[in-house]
Amino acid sequence: xxxxxxxxxxxxxxxxxxxxxxxxxxxxxxxxxxxxxxxxxxxxxxxxxxxxxxxxxxxxxxxxxxxxxxxxxxxxxxxxxxxxxxxxxxxxxxxxxxxxxxxxxxxxxxxxxxxxxxxxxxxxxxxxxxxxxxxxxxxxxxxxxxxxxxxxxxxxxxxxx
Amino acid sequence: xxxxxxxxxxxxxxxxxxxxxxxxxxxxxxxxxxxxxxxxxxxxxxxxxxxxxxxxxxxxxxxxxxxxxxxxxxxxxxxxxxxxxxxxxxxxxxxxxxxxxxxxxxxxxxxxxxxxxxxxxxxxxxxxxxxxxxxxxxxxxxxxxxxxxxxxxxxxxxxxxxxxxxxxxxxxxxxxxxxxxxxxxxxxxxxxxxxxxxxxxxxxxxxxxxxxxxxxxxxxxxxxxxxxxxxxxxxxxxxxxxxxxxxxxxxxxxxxxxxxxxxxxxxxxxxxxxxxxxxxxxxxxxxxxxxxxxxxxxxxxxxxxxxxxxxxxxxxxxxxxxxxxxxxxxxxxxxxxxxxxxxxxxxxxxxxxxxxxxxxxxxxxxxxxxxxxxxxxxxxxxxxxxxxxxxxxxxxxxxxxxxxxxxxxxxxxxxxxxxxxxxxxxxxxxxxxxxxxxxxxxxxxxxxxxxxxxxxxxxxxxxxxxxxxxxxxxxxxxxxxxxxxxxxxxxxxxxxxxxxxxxxxxxxxxxxxxxxxxxxxxxxxxxxxxxxxxxxxxxxxxxxxxx
Numbered sequence: 001x002x003x004x005x006x007x008x009x010x011x012x013x014x015x016x017x018x019x020x021x022x023x024x025x026x027x028x029x030x031x032x033x034x035x036x037x038x039x040x041x042x043x044x045x046x047x048x049x050x051x052x053x054x055x056x057x058x059x060x061x062x063x064x065x066x067x068x069x070x071x072x073x074x075x076x077x078x079x080x081x082x083x084x085x086x087x088x089x090x091x092x093x094x095x096x097x098x099x100x101x102x103x104x105x106x107x108x109x110x111x112x113x114x115x116x117x118x119x120x121x122x123x124x125x126x127x128x129x130x131x132x133x134x135x136x137x138x139x140x141x142x143x144x145x146x147x148x149x150x151x152x153x154x155x156x157x158x159x160x161x
Numbered sequence: 162x163x164x165x166x167x168x169x170x171x172x173x174x175x176x177x178x179x180x181x182x183x184x185x186x187x188x189x190x191x192x193x194x195x196x197x198x199x200x201x202x203x204x205x206x207x208x209x210x211x212x213x214x215x216x217x218x219x220x221x222x223x224x225x226x227x228x229x230x231x232x233x234x235x236x237x238x239x240x241x242x243x244x245x246x247x248x249x250x251x252x253x254x255x256x257x258x259x260x261x262x263x264x265x266x267x268x269x270x271x272x273x274x275x276x277x278x279x280x281x282x283x284x285x286x287x288x289x290x291x292x293x294x295x296x297x298x299x300x301x302x303x304x305x306x307x308x309x310x311x312x313x314x315x316x317x318x319x320x321x322x323x324x325x326x327x328x329x330x331x332x333x334x335x336x337x338x339x340x341x342x343x344x345x346x347x348x349x350x351x352x353x354x355x356x357x358x359x360x361x362x363x364x365x366x367x368x369x370x371x372x373x374x375x376x377x378x379x380x381x382x383x384x385x386x387x388x389x390x391x392x393x394x395x396x397x398x399x400x401x402x403x404x405x406x407x408x409x410x411x412x413x414x415x416x417x418x419x420x421x422x423x424x425x426x427x428x429x430x431x432x433x434x435x436x437x438x439x440x441x442x443x444x445x446x447x448x449x450x451x452x453x454x455x456x457x458x459x460x461x462x463x464x465x466x467x468x469x470x471x472x473x474x475x476x477x478x479x480x481x482x483x484x485x486x487x488x489x490x491x492x493x494x495x496x497x498x499x500x501x502x503x504x505x506x507x508x509x510x511x512x513x514x515x516x517x518x519x520x521x522x523x524x525x526x527x528x529x530x531x532x533x534x535x536x537x538x539x540x541x542x543x544x545x546x547x548x549x550x551x552x553x554x555x556x557x558x559x560x561x562x563x564x565x566x567x568x569x570x571x572x573x574x575x576x577x578x579x580x581x582x583x584x585x586x587x588x589x590x591x592x593x594x595x596x597x598x599x600x601x602x603x604x605x606x607x608x609x610x611x612x613x614x615x616x617x618x619x620x621x622x623x624x625x626x627x628x629x630x631x632x633x634x635x636x637x638x639x640x641x642x643x644x645x646x647x648x649x650x651x652x653x654x655x656x657x658x659x660x661x662x663x664x665x666x667x668x669x670x671x672x673x674x675x676x677x678x679x680x681x682x683x684x685x686x687x688x689x690x691x692x693x694x695x696x697x698x699x700x701x702x703x704x705x706x707x708x
Contacts, residue, residue, distance in 0.1 A: 003357035004348045007456070011372070014460040022464075026477035030412045031467065038376055038463055049348075092269055092680060095187040099274050103281030107331055111289055113389070114323045134274065 002053055008046030015039025096137050102130030189273035190679065191258050194280050196576070198255025201284055206248040208291075210642065212240040214635055216617075217600075221632040223625050225618055233617035234302035235321075239291075241305030242325065247287050247332060249561050250374075250421065253428035254279075254339055256568055257367035259576065261343065263670035264361045266352025266688070268680045271345040275338055282335035290328025293321040301325035304615060306414060307388065309399035309407045314392040326389045333382045340371040340378075352669075354688030361668035361691065362451055366431025369455045373420045373427070373462065381417035384410055408475045415466035423462040425557055426524075427455060429564030430495055433517045436567050437499050439664050440514035441506030447498040448691055454498075457491035471540045478537045485535030492528055496521060512586030513664075516567030519594050520560055527555030530605070545615075548608025554601045562593065566645065573649075574663045578675040579656030585648035592641030599634030603627040667692040 001009075019035030022028070105127025112120030185193055216236050219227040228236070262270055270276050293300035298319025303312035307325070310316050347368045351360070360368075387398040388410065397403035399410045438445045445451065464484040467476040499521055508514065530552040533539050543549060566589070573581050607627050612619060619628075662671040671694040673682045686697040 007357075010456065011460060015463070018464050022477075022480060025480050028476065030409060031416070031476075034380065034412075034416050035463065041376060042372075093189050093273050095184070095189055096274060096277075097187050099189070099277035100186055100281050103278050103285055106282065106334075107285035107289060110327045110331060111324075113393070114320055114327065 001050055005046045005049035005053065008042040008049060012039045012041075012043030012046055015042065093141060094137070096134070098130050098134035098137060100130075102127055102134060105130050189269075189277050191262050191270045191273065191276060192576075192677065194276050195255050195257075195259025197280050198251055198258055198283070201280075201287065202248045202252040202255055205243050205287060206252075207642070209240050209244040209248060210639065212236045212243075214639055216240070217632040217635040219617060220619075220628050221625075222629065223619055223622055228617070230617050231302060232299075234304075234615075235300045237615060238301050238304055238325075239294075242290065242301075242329070243287075245305060245421065245425075245557070246329060247283075247290070249425040249557065250336065251283060251332075252561075252565055253367070253370060253425065254336070254343075256363075256432070256565075256572075257343060257370070257428060260572060260670060261364050261367050262346060262350065263575075263673065263677060263681055264364045264668045265347065265350060265355050266669050266682065266685050267346060267350035268682075270342050271349055272342045275342050279335045279339035279342065282331050282338070286328045286331030286333075286335060288328075289324055289331060293324040293328075296320050296324065306418070308414075309388065309391070309410050312388060312392075313400065323389065323392060326385045326392075330382060330385050330389075333378050333385070336374050337378050337382075340374040343367060343371045344375065352685050352688065355669075355693075358449065358452070359688060359691045359693075361431075362434035362445065362448070363428065363431035363668070365452050365455055366428040366434075369459045370424050370427045373424050373459050376463070377417045377420040377424065380413050384413035384417070387413075408470070408473055411470050411473065412467070415469045416463075418469065419466045420459075420462040422557060423458055425561055427458065429520070429561055429568075430455070432564045432568040432571070433499060433520050434495075435666075435668065436513045436517040436571055437502050439571075439666050440509050440511055440517070441503045442508075443502055443506040444667075444692060445498070446501035446504075447494070450494055451498055454491035454494040457494075458488060461488045461491070468535060468540070471537055472544050482535055482537050486532055489528060489532050492524075496525060511570070511664075512581070512583055512590055513567045513571040515587070515590050516563045516570065519590070520563040520567065523555050523559035523563060523597070527552055527557075527560060531556060543608050545613055546608035547604040547612045547614055550614045551601045551604035551608060554597075554604075559597050559601070562597070566590070566593070571664065572670075573652070574659030575670055575675050575677070577653060577656070578659055579652055580659045580663060581652045581656060582648050585644055585651075589641050589644040589648060592637055592644060596634050596637030596639075596641055600631050600638060601634070603630050603634075607631075662694065662698070665695075665698065667695050669693050672697055 015035055015038030017039075019032050019039055022035055023032040026032075105123050105125070107123070109120055109123025109127055112118070112123050185197060188194060188197075215227065216233055219225070219233060258270070258276065262268070290300075296319065298321050300321040301307065301312070301317065301324075303317055303322065307322075312322055347360070347364060351357075387396070390396040391398050391400065391405075397405040399405045399407045401407060434445055434451060461484055465481055465488065468481045468485045470476055471478060471481070499517075530548070534543070534549065534552060570581050570586055573579070604627070607624060610621075610624065612621075612624050659675055661673065661675050663675075664671075669685070669688075670677070672686060686693055686700075689696055
């Protein structure tokens, strides 16, 4: 289990335990639901991370190491990062106007909830156009390439992946 | 010396640098977006500060001098809103945007275009909220907490309140989108060798801060949506005359609102944890304990929301009282570790270090008074008085300002390649420190004497002396801020060249050039500890000696 998954699962545990305790001391539903959701959200993310780690073939950690990690005790030999993919290492997209345009559209659209349907439609149109442009830019990049920094070489000493 | 070389990327023609504003309009570079965040948040801070000076003038003496009651309500509402939600919560996102990818050795954030969208949504949210000054009836006047019925359509007509809701909803969406991005970046983009437990404390602060945003902001977004529907579409979520309950709003608001305190302050803890070891010439004392304290604080922050609702008689007091007091434990660990780091160190009292020490002092004052407020009998006595205002400003404002300015002085050389003036920095620091304490310390006394907050006038003349002192202090603070602005603009043009590593820092950003290149690093050293820049310097010096 990775440190990231362990963090998420600890937060999840806190949410579930405090939610259950809170219910029995208060019988107050809203806070209980909020705390249980605090348990559910990170728990879901944590399980996905665990699952992903297993899919990558890294699920060979011993039960003792897993418990040690969950308890926050450092492993004897700290592992290098195992979550780094080569294509993460320096892919820089081109500058683009579309995030600005999409945000502007969304802002106008929400303000339309106050001032009327015409503004809502106008904002929605700009946001839709911005999203279309955004997707088109990604498509273009996929065809013609992006700014690509070469990934750093593997460090043989540590055996980092 | 072994380094990981990263060749300069071949930039396509389309990426030629554009001049000025257009470049910032279309940028997806995390550094430029970070700068945009910081500038916008600081502009909001200046605006909120001017509002505070105006109502401090009104409060300086009993009687109505400067403005009417409604204007006063509007000003303190917008002051609180912009300072807490549009400045304090955002400036750390700006610093995180700029620094975190550098600290973990990434070329950018995980979703650069989404990052740009977060910023623009935040900016448009801010503009929508501030546009309420130009509509009939003016801006919201419900207090920054916007409790119904003060914020419902019966008591607060006009579109000012609606613009307030929409503006904050936009900023909330921006924050959630930004949090997904930054958390993914930290989880996925670390350079080989940078394990989680080798990350700098500032990056840990940003990680925990963004996780809290992910879990807390949906609650306020839901509350705002319900309030908007109540006001405009005839629903009754919070209207007790039609079966609704105003306390529901308070629950939702504070389920976000208390973690918001830590959204603001955890990255500041991170900044202090970067500054103190560098200027004490020692490694950080208790690195792992600091990380677990981050998580302890974050977890407990979700269990204490209703200590803001002690007097509603709708909650179970001991649960929230106990958890509130428990927060002092992980916070105490942090303060202990900062002192432990300084202990026996070779301390240099530069402006960033002075800011860090001031941070520890003011946060301690704010924290201790917070423990008192966690005790329900005391809270019942001082609830909604100036005692709470003073406590809140010590925890949130002073701590934030000293850490933020400390961070500015510390990383300005990295961002610009120039040093801020130390002489002007010390003037700025002392004016701010004295001004802040003069402004807010007397407010503890005002609160204990029973002066309620959020009032434009007060009937007891003896409160006038304290209020006059407080107003004078606020103008001393303002003078300090002006000195900082002067320092900033002068140093930006004529500051002393900084070099790449002027402080002999510990984290990875000090290895690259100042300012960093577009893709952040030409080469990254091997990472064997949580102090890669220190290791790199040490190794380079050893190799030079050997030659």
